Amino acid sequence: MTPITSSTRRLAAYVGVWLIGGCALAGVFVNAELAQWQPALVFALPMAVFLGFVAASAYYVCRSVVLTQRGGFQTVVVFGASSALAALLWALMCHGWNTFGASLLALAGAASPSGVTPSSAVLVAMPRTVAILLLLVAGGLYLISLLIHDIWLAADQLRAAQGREARSLLQARDAQVQMLRTQINPHFLFNSLNSISALTSQDAVAARAMTLELAAFFRQTLAVAEKECIALADEVALCEHFLAVEKIRFGHKLRTDITVSPAANAVLIPPMLLQPCLENAIKHGVRHLVGGGCVTLHAFVQEHWLYVAIDNPVDPDAAPGIGTGTGLANIKKRLGTLYGERARMGWTRHPDRFALEIVLPTQFAP
Known part of the structure; x- marks a missing residue:
């Protein structure tokens, strides 16, 4: 269990932050005239939350390769490969949801009393430049998540080491006091x-x-x-x-x-x-x-x-x-x-x- 998912309150706050990010992404699509608000939100909100959980998986990458036991080259390779893989996974999910979500939205529109259905086969128009930009953003966010979790784990290790040192000093002090008195x-x-x-x-x-x-x-x-x-x-x-x-x-x-x-x-x-x-x-x-x-x-x-x-x-x-x-x-x-x-x-x-x-x-x- 990651530090984020270990607490219900922390998880809710984390999902809320990514939902806000999803709303911002939807606004970017609307301003760029790539989609209307409804399909933009349908696309951006689930994908933002999914990216949030992908970014949270960086905890396991950092924990599997401890900071004190890896060199600079190994860090670059591991972080670069995992960021690229996470970005690729998110891009594939975006591509699939962009088409599948449009179908769901069309079915929902057909079942509505107005009978209005979207005319596009995708939720958001996705030119190659936009797709590449989203891929880079996802990779960058995952890399930032890796760095944050690395610092988090390093701080935990430092606190654990300080705790062990404090317990050792306390035991040594008690032994010394017992001897002296x-x-x-x-x-x-x-x-x-x-x-x-x-x-x-x-x-x-x-x-x-x-x-x-x-x-x-x-x-x-x-x-x-x-x-x-x-x-x-x-x-x-x-x-x-x-x-x-x-x-x-x-x-x-x-x-x-x-x-x-x-x-x-x-x-x-x-x-x-x-x-x-x-x-x-x-x-x-x-x-x-x-x-x-x-x-x-x-x-x-x-x-x-x-x-x-x-x-x-x-x-x-x-x-x-x-x-x-x-x-x-x-x-x-x-x-x-x-x-x-x-x-x-x-x-x-x-x-x-x-x-x-x-x-x-x-x-x-x-």
Whole structure:
């Protein structure tokens, strides 16, 4: 089925255009004194519609020889031969209908009350020059139809290719996001289990509490890992379990200050976004300080943007590059994959502290 015949409305409009063309052709015959209006219309209207369907068959010619798989010479040969064949077919139909239509018109005139019958054996007088001109016009119209269908098919192929590319990019993005958001540092689990093992003989109550917090953390991690977005409040609750485990490990060395505005709590963010940032703050900051320090997390909404700031102390004598590598780079890459240029993540190393900022567009659950 061609693009024209695939829709009833489109087909009706297409036939209407060719009928208008048939009326124009009949007017040309009348002005050239080749026929009267009645026989001119009887000839031109059916032949115009027939030429329209012949021109529509160009779709199959273009589809059988794909544009990207043929050369210039092949295009010229195929288009030229098919145009000549279509014009010849239409000319033969015109010749036959010119005689047969006159007979039908004569019979209709004989059956009418007036008894008037046409005196000519043909509908339209057809000198050789007129016949050749009609043949050329038909061939030209078919050639134009070929070019239009060629462009149409090329556009369809381009849209299909773009659709396949978009689906491939989406699948690749989903795979990348899935990989990045499940990159939980295994050292956290190993260190937690080692701490539980050590606490078992020294402080059974602390070991039990650490086990429960660790179980709650991983239970909630599994619950959110398959979701595309979760509320910031759920992410903070997950981080609270993580920090509870770390506070048992580090004792009074680790202090936290978490402040989240009510509006920020409802903002949707990718799961497991803040936990790696807090882990980075502890692993590369508080852990190396004898007296420990306070990790702060502040989140608020301003003008349709979510601002998250994480700050932690660092050892002034430590190398500036420590703690700003793969983990944070993976988070930044994940945000770029999900939000593009709408998200921003940056960090600054000061002499005695490390500051991290994340800015995301606000999204809320429907």
